[in-house]
Amino acid sequence: MWRRRASGQMIQQETTPRPPSHAEPQGRHPPPCRLWGPHAAMWPAGALALCSLILSTTGDPSRGSPKTIKTNNPGVLKAARHSVERFNNCTNDIFLFKESHISRALVQIVKGLKYMLNLEISRTICKKTKHPSLDNCDFQTNSTLKRTLSCYSEVWVIPWLQRLEVPVLLCH
Secondary structure (H helix, E strand, O other), X not given: OEEEOOOOOEEXXXXXXXXXXXXXXXXXXXXXXXXXXXXXXXXXXXXXXXXXXXXXXXXXXXXXXXXXXXXXXXXXXHHHHHHHHHHHHHOOOOEEEEEEEEEEEEEEEOOOEEEEEEEEEEEEEEEOOOOOOOOOOOEOOOOOOOOEEEEEEEEEEEHHHOEEEEEEEEEO
């Protein structure tokens, strides 16, 4: 359901209640996408929408503080790819985006691993309808189609449940 804030910004409101902040996220379906940023009201439903995916997080700071980790760590790369895939599922852009640079990565032990990433994602030449994998997608070379977004993402990995979730994804 769409609603307009007092500022005039259009946002998508969830139609089902969220679990309390202390509960683990339920189900395997991604949360609804939301328009984010000062110009959100300008984007029609069919245009590229910058996403903000927010679920409640269950991290407990007493279990360990975030530690810096190398940006080329396999876990970081997997978390970044999962963030980009979530972004691609959230937007109506006809082209896929792919991670182009990871500038900072932190990891925290909280009922699994919580990766906190600062990354850039860029539009590729691959259309969503024709390329299921980002591995073979090159970045846009056409200057009118080039687009790079700066993102902050949190990815929660629970290996023993084979679960990977993106509780936070903010791109601008």
